[in-house]
Amino acid sequence: MFNYGYFSFASKEELLTKAAEYWNPGKVKFWQDAGTPMVIDRREGYFLHDMTGKRLIDLHLNGGTYNFGHRHPELVEVLKSGLDYFDIGNHWFPSVARAAFAEKLVATTPHMKYAIFGAGGAEAVELAIKTARYATKRKKIVSIIKGYHGHSGLSVATGDERFSKIFLADRPEEFFQVPFNDPDALEQELKKGDVAAFIIETIPATYGFPMPEDGYLKACQDLCHKYGAKFISDEVQTGLMRTGVMWGWQGYGLKPDIFVCGKGLGGGIYPVSACMVTEECGQWQVEDGAAHISTAGGSELGCLVGHHVLEMLQRPEIISNIDFVANFFARSMAEMMARHSDLFVGVRQRGLVLGLEFDHPEGAIAVSRALYENGVWAIFSSLDKRVLQFKPGVVKDVELCQEIMDRFDAAMPRARQLLRSMRRVA
Amino acid sequence: MDGGARLNVPDRDLSSAHMKVGRAAWAAKYYQTFDREAVLRIAEAVAKAAFDRAAEFAELAVEETGYGVVEHKTIKNRLCTHDLLDHYRDMDLVTPRVDEDRKIIELPKPAGVIFALAPVTNPVATVYYKSILAILSRNAIVLSPHPMAKQSSVAAARAVAEAAEAAGAPSGLIQCVEEPSVPLVEEIMASDKINVIMATGGNMMVRAAYSSGNPALGVGPGNAVAFVDPSAQVDAAAKCLVDSKSFDNSILCTNESICLTLEENFDNVKRALRTAGAHVCNEEDTDRLRSYLWGDKGFNLEAIGKSATWIAERAGIRVSPTAKVLVPVVPKPGQDDLLFKEKLCPVLTLTAAVDFQQAVTFAKHAAKRGAGHSAAFHGNDQTHLVAFSQAMPVYRVVVNAPCSQGAAGFATYLPPSFMIGTGYSGRSSIGENVGPQHLVHWTKIAFGSDVPANLEVVDLSQTTQTPAPTASPMATVPDPSPQTDRNEIRQLILEELRSLKGSL
Numbered sequence: 001m002f003n004y005g006y007f008s009f010a011s012k013e014e015l016l017t018k019a020a021e022y023w024n025p026g027k028v029k030f031w032q033d034a035g036t037p038m039v040i041d042r043r044e045g046y047f048l049h050d051m052t053g054k055r056l057i058d059l060h061l062n063g064g065t066y067n068f069g070h071r072h073p074e075l076v077e078v079l080k081s082g083l084d085y086f087d088i089g090n091h092w093f094p095s096v097a098r099a100a101f102a103e104k105l106v107a108t109t110p111h112m113k114y115a116i117f118g119a120g121g122a123e124a125v126e127l128a129i130k131t132a133r134y135a136t137k138r139k140k141i142v143s144i145i146k147g148y149h150g151h152s153g154l155s156v157a158t159g160d161e162r163f164s165k166i167f168l169a170d171r172p173e174e175f176f177q178v179p180f181n182d183p184d185a186l187e188q189e190l191k192k193g194d195v196a197a198f199i200i201e202t203i204p205a206t207y208g209f210p211m212p213e214d215g216y217l218k219a220c221q222d223l224c225h226k227y228g229a230k231f232i233s234d235e236v237q238t239g240l241m242r243t244g245v246m247w248g249w250q251g252y253g254l255k256p257d258i259f260v261c262g263k264g265l266g267g268g269i270y271p272v273s274a275c276m277v278t279e280e281c282g283q284w285q286v287e288d289g290a291a292h293i294s295t296a297g298g299s300e301l302g303c304l305v306g307h308h309v310l311e312m313l314q315r316p317e318i319i320s321n322i323d324f325v326a327n328f329f330a331r332s333m334a335e336m337m338a339r340h341s342d343l344f345v346g347v348r349q350r351g352l353v354l355g356l357e358f359d360h361p362e363g364a365i366a367v368s369r370a371l372y373e374n375g376v377w378a379i380f381s382s383l384d385k386r387v388l389q390f391k392p393g394v395v396k397d398v399e400l401c402q403e404i405m406d407r408f409d410a411a412m413p414r415a416r417q418l419l420r421s422m423r424r425v426a
Numbered sequence: 427m428d429g430g431a432r433l434n435v436p437d438r439d440l441s442s443a444h445m446k447v448g449r450a451a452w453a454a455k456y457y458q459t460f461d462r463e464a465v466l467r468i469a470e471a472v473a474k475a476a477f478d479r480a481a482e483f484a485e486l487a488v489e490e491t492g493y494g495v496v497e498h499k500t501i502k503n504r505l506c507t508h509d510l511l512d513h514y515r516d517m518d519l520v521t522p523r524v525d526e527d528r529k530i531i532e533l534p535k536p537a538g539v540i541f542a543l544a545p546v547t548n549p550v551a552t553v554y555y556k557s558i559l560a561i562l563s564r565n566a567i568v569l570s571p572h573p574m575a576k577q578s579s580v581a582a583a584r585a586v587a588e589a590a591e592a593a594g595a596p597s598g599l600i601q602c603v604e605e606p607s608v609p610l611v612e613e614i615m616a617s618d619k620i621n622v623i624m625a626t627g628g629n630m631m632v633r634a635a636y637s638s639g640n641p642a643l644g645v646g647p648g649n650a651v652a653f654v655d656p657s658a659q660v661d662a663a664a665k666c667l668v669d670s671k672s673f674d675n676s677i678l679c680t681n682e683s684i685c686l687t688l689e690e691n692f693d694n695v696k697r698a699l700r701t702a703g704a705h706v707c708n709e710e711d712t713d714r715l716r717s718y719l720w721g722d723k724g725f726n727l728e729a730i731g732k733s734a735t736w737i738a739e740r741a742g743i744r745v746s747p748t749a750k751v752l753v754p755v756v757p758k759p760g761q762d763d764l765l766f767k768e769k770l771c772p773v774l775t776l777t778a779a780v781d782f783q784q785a786v787t788f789a790k791h792a793a794k795r796g797a798g799h800s801a802a803f804h805g806n807d808q809t810h811l812v813a814f815s816q817a818m819p820v821y822r823v824v825v826n827a828p829c830s831q832g833a834a835g836f837a838t839y840l841p842p843s844f845m846i847g848t849g850y851s852g853r854s855s856i857g858e859n860v861g862p863q864h865l866v867h868w869t870k871i872a873f874g875s876d877v878p879a880n881l882e883v884v885d886l887s888q889t890t891q892t893p894a895p896t897a898s899p900m901a902t903v904p905d906p907s908p909q910t911d912r913n914e915i916r917q918l919i920l921e922e923l924r925s926l927k928g929s930l
């Protein structure tokens with residue numbers, strides 16, 4: 001019996017039936033078919049517990065949402081203390097939490113002028129695109145093929161058509177896509193003189209973290225400026241120290257005109273996102289401050305948590321820990337690849353952002369399942385299923401990291417077996 | 427106006443301290459594979475850096491705490507650098523030991539993360555000492571200073587940590603809590619992420635260390651009795667006593683608290699003490715001193731580590747400006763006089779027993795207040811020395827030398843130490859002067875006694891490594907592989923690994 005006080009379920013099966021019936025049959029079926037039918041029950045630190053009681057180490061972290069792990073005690077304390085004083089606030093009015101958080105965000109990126117808040121990543125992307133259009137008085141937005149910026153109206157139009165066509169939300173006349181790591185293709189579009197902005201994830205997550213080639217991002221940024229377009233960095237998965245610096249673009253010598261962040265900004269306990277803009281881009285806030293409205297955007301509770309998230313990320317102990325974790329996985333993955341070179345064929349890494357390549361078009365699905373069976377939860381890349389996303393958090397400790405590698409090693413024979421049967425079917 | 431914060435803010439210091447422990451565990455993981463050469467290189471670098479700044483930090487410590495004497499603190503700090511290292515240089519805690527006769531191989535296993543308290547009395551010396559012990563034993567250390575000495579302790583720890591890192595230690599090997607507090611120390615001591623506690627400080631802290639649930643090396647307070655036997659060279663003994671008591675104004679737990687002699691020798695000792703620079707109190711002075719040092723709330727903290735003349739003035743006693751030590755006199759050795767308790771200041775209580783038997787009985791009881799600690803014996807009568815040592819519940823008897831320095835290994839051949847093990851008598855797990863060997867355990871590979879075994883051919887070279895700097899996968903380093911030449915890179919990595927491991 002799963003009695004939660006407010007509701008109860010007799011069993012995991014009952015929950016799955018009801019979830020399919022009332023919530024989302026497609027998602028329920030998908031995970032069952034994939035062999036990873038997880039229903040997260042308890043969670044703490046970097047651990048998830050399925051309703052069956054099975055414990056999983058979380059290396060998905062929802063793209064960095066759980067950068068500090070689940071329900072980090074310090075963040076929970078902050079939110080609880082915030083609840084004794086604030087609520088989501090009134091978006092119309094200036095507020096102490098929003099002003100303080102905006103100031104703290106701007107301080108991490110001095111060339112930016114304003115922080116504009118939302119509740120989710122897609123909303124921040126929405127703001128970024130609107131801001132670029134306002135600043136350039138142009139409409140066209142260029143993104144990369146297999147880029148991913150969320151599922152709201154404008155953001156979904158930048159992405160893979162799998163997510164837009166179904167809702168008739170693709171807008172081929174306003175949104176163009178160019179191949180990744182191909183500055184020339186971008187220039188062809190920019191040359192036309194009608195592009196408002198080029199938006200790109202600093203390392204494309206849903207595409208499996210392919211690394212930008214040396215100088216690629218900088219070339220894109222320079223090209224944008226050459227042709228009067230804005231350069232937008234999507235930092236939803238690469239921001240917040242995940243690549244070893246506060247914002248991923250800082251490590252590539254960039255100065256985006258606009259960038260967006262979300263996910264881990266709310267510590268995984270209260271949603272908040274931000275779109276950072278330069279003074280020039282943010283002029284609409286002077287012209288008509290109410291041009292964009294979001295009741296839950298920049299909620300005061302979210303701002304309080306976000307403020308503390310930034311403070312924690314700036315501590316020297318955390319920065320050093322990130323370095324240790326990143327180095328550990330760099331070494332360990334190289335060793336693991338040598339041990340299992342028949343299927344494990346590549347590692348893409350920058351800091352705590354790793355993509356592991358497997359030698360099969362759907363290799364990462366098999367590995368994800370094999371890891372799941374061995375107590376580790378890591379998700380494949382939706383847009384490149386050869387690649388497993390492997391995303392350790394900033395406060396992982398040495399023992400847990402070692403345990404992950406031990407489990408990884410133990411899971412490889414099972415992955416091999418799964419792949420063999422997949423090959424037979426194919 | 428300001429009614430304090432409207433919101434409750436989590437204890438940032440506590441949270442940072444937990445993070446330091448996590449960081450230390452990473453450092454320990456790598457450091458415990460370092461080879462002996464690398465360990466000694468780091469130890470040398472730290473000893474040198476610590477020596478170079480010993481005087482500066484001594485000054486800082488005296489300024490911050492108001493305890494002790496800069497020149498003496500400088501000496502103590504320096505003793506915990508090259509001298510300490512020299513003492514332990516040949517103690518190999520890194521290389522596996524092979525005993526072919528007993529068919530036993532021993533592999534050293536460092537503790538991991540040490541959580542170490544540094545007391546207000548010897549802040550810098552303790553930071554130095556515990557850091558060097560950690561380095562020699564291949565452990566990481568998180569130091570927690572006494573709140574009253576945090577600035578000097580943090581500064582010293584930083585200097586030591588920087589020197590260690592510059593010499594190749596993993597970052598985070600030596601860290602120091604910047605804002606210590608009692609709740610913080612209690613919580614970190616109980617953390618399952620630390621492997622051993624080195625507790626020096628007040629009794630409460632030491633007991634808390636032992637109650638934490640973690641392995642602990644804790645040492646208690648002292649109350650050293652110096653017995654001046656009739657066989658002693660009184661003048662030499664008195665000189666030792668005055669030197670010892672005036673050294674850093676007695677702010678060492680090894681300092682003598684009581685000078686005990688026999689009645690037949692009483693006047694002789696008094697005279698010798700006077701000659702050596704002590705002010706021997708008359709009855710009235712003794713009373714004044716007693717009531718000054720023990721107010722309503724126990725020992726008067728302001729007297730700790732102050733000079734004899736300073737204390738005399740506060741107590742209302744007229745002494746010569748050259749007086750180095752104050753000697754209150756309690757003619758009969760009873761147990762109840764407050765002056766027989768521990769005094770971390772240059773006050774040495776003089777008393778006399780009717781005979782050797784009574785002296786030993788008294789000394790043994792007085793020493794219970796600093797049980798397991800130290801005592802001193804002045805004289806040449808071996809029978810008395812053995813009888814005294816056998817009766818005393820202490821683990822060090824310093825002979826014909828100043829006890830402050832002697833018990834801490836600086837005027838004797840005892841191991842130099844700022845952790846004087848008070849053993850079972852003092853409710854401690856350790857009765858010796860703590861050294862790096864106490865921070866390592868050994869895995870014993872024991873072959874069957876009747877089974878033939880050739881230990882000579884066992885390859886132990888993989889138990890340590892020459893530390894190699896690793897390329898950082900962080901944003902500050904240019905990217906590796908564009909996808910196109912991924913195979914090439916992979917090949918390179920594989921080759922590198924093969925060459926590392928010999929074969930795959």
Ligand SMILES: Cc1ncc(COP(=O)(O)O)c(C=O)c1O
Binds near residue numbers: 121262
């Ligand atoms: C890079 C990137 N941008 C934007 C988003 C959208 O964020 P949200 O789901 O909070 O709307 C995501 C979500 O996965 C993302 O990974």
